[in-house]
Amino acid sequence: MSDDLANRPLSSSDPVLQLTQSTARSVPAVSNGQPVVASAPVNAGPARTVGIAPPRPKRRSFVLPLVLMAAIGFGGWKGYEWFVSGRFLVTTDDAYVKADMSIIAAKLSGYIASVAVVENTPVKVGDELVRMDGGDYKLAVAAARDKIATQNATLARFDDQAKAQEAAIEQAQAQLASAKAEAVRAASAFDRSETLSKSDYASKATFDQARADRDRSIAAVQSAQAAIASAQAGLSVLKAQKKEAEGARVELQTALEKAERDLSFTAIRAPFDGVVANKAVQPGQYVQPGTRMLAVVPLDSAYVEANYKETQLGDIKPGQKVDITVDAYAKRSIEGAVESIAPGSGAEFSLLPPENATGNFTKIVQRLPVRIKIPADVAREGLLRPGMSVVASVHTRDESQPPPTLLGLLGLDKLPIFNPNGTAHAGE
Secondary structure, three states, X not given: OXXXXXXXXXOXXXXXXXXXXXXXXXXXXXXXXXXXXXXXXOOOOOOOOOOOOOOOOOOOOOHHHHHHHHHHHHHHHHHHHHHHOHHHEEEEEEEEEEOOOEEEEOOXXXXXXXXXXXXXXXXXXXXXXXXEOOHHHHHHHHHHHHHHHHHHHHHHHHHHHHHHHHHHHHHHHHHHHHHHHHHHHHHHHHHHHHHHHHOOOOOHHHHHHHHHHHHHHHHHHHHHHHHHHHHHHHHHHHHHHHHHHHHHHHHHHHHHHHHHHHHHOOEEEOOOOEEEEOOOOOXXXXXXXXXXXEEEEOHHHOEEEEEEEHHHOOOOOOOOXXXXXXXXXXXXXXXXEEEEEOOOOHHHHOOOOOOOOOOOOOOOOOEEEEEEEOOHHHHOOOOOOOOXXXXXXXXXXXXXXXXXXXXXXXOOOOOOOOOOOOOOOOOO
């Protein structure tokens, strides 16, 4: 096919010839670095010369220098920011929002009568959450009250018996007085009869009668004295029985208070302000003591628990400022404060603490929980929920000292030209 093209005669209308001519016009001829005049193509009309324009001078680009200057400025600013404050920040993302939530459980056994709340319901302290069927406990309260009433009647009976016994004692004392008087008379009659009997002025029978009357009167006195002792002993027994009954009444009063307390526990109420969560009870359900019903989360007392490595705790102290960023609210920064540091690592309080004295040992960096206090006004907003992920950064620089400067780093802050007031700036 190439031989056919080479042997084919060319004409002015041939497309191959036209393509060749256009290519020749578009490419300038150069000889020894100088442009030359292009020759006119065959059968293209009268010859003419075409001049080649000199190359335009290149413009200098300022974009790259500006980018380099901006990068250097940004890097310098970031470096200065790190020198002033960044190097004093101790940061961890192993931090979470916590709250001292309360798990509400049943204290009694019985059926659930009603549930007054649903999931995520805000409640106030004292609000009723769950009510149990209190029929049995109401009967227990009524029975305890009836027993107390019966015991009160028993105590009243002992009072009446004590009064009767006191009257019996008075009667015995009166009989004793009468018996003593009779004994005095009988003794006088005996003495007279004995005197007359010796003088033979009285018969033997009269003397015997006088002696019998005397002995009888003496026995009557002894009997009256015994009656008084018996009556007094009976009064002591009544007082002891009354005291025993009073003790039983105290026990019954305690039983009544317990029954009333059990009845009060049929209404489960919120122990503090919070939000209901993890509800696991429904009306008609039978529960036992300790059955978990729901949880109340006090959002207004939320805090942050940051688990710092032991190698990060060297400069962390209670009271230091903390920058808190919650993943859910990444555009908002919260300022907290270090409240306390745990007395031991998390592994020490685990169910199975490590025993590094046995077997092979591999050192693992431990983490210790650091409790971070959240401002009260932020906590009251209710936006922080337990379990949220947090990034916590503790400012470990001593705020009582001035911030570090580059002059202080270089030791130039003591020069009079940079320190006219004579105050030193912190360096490293």
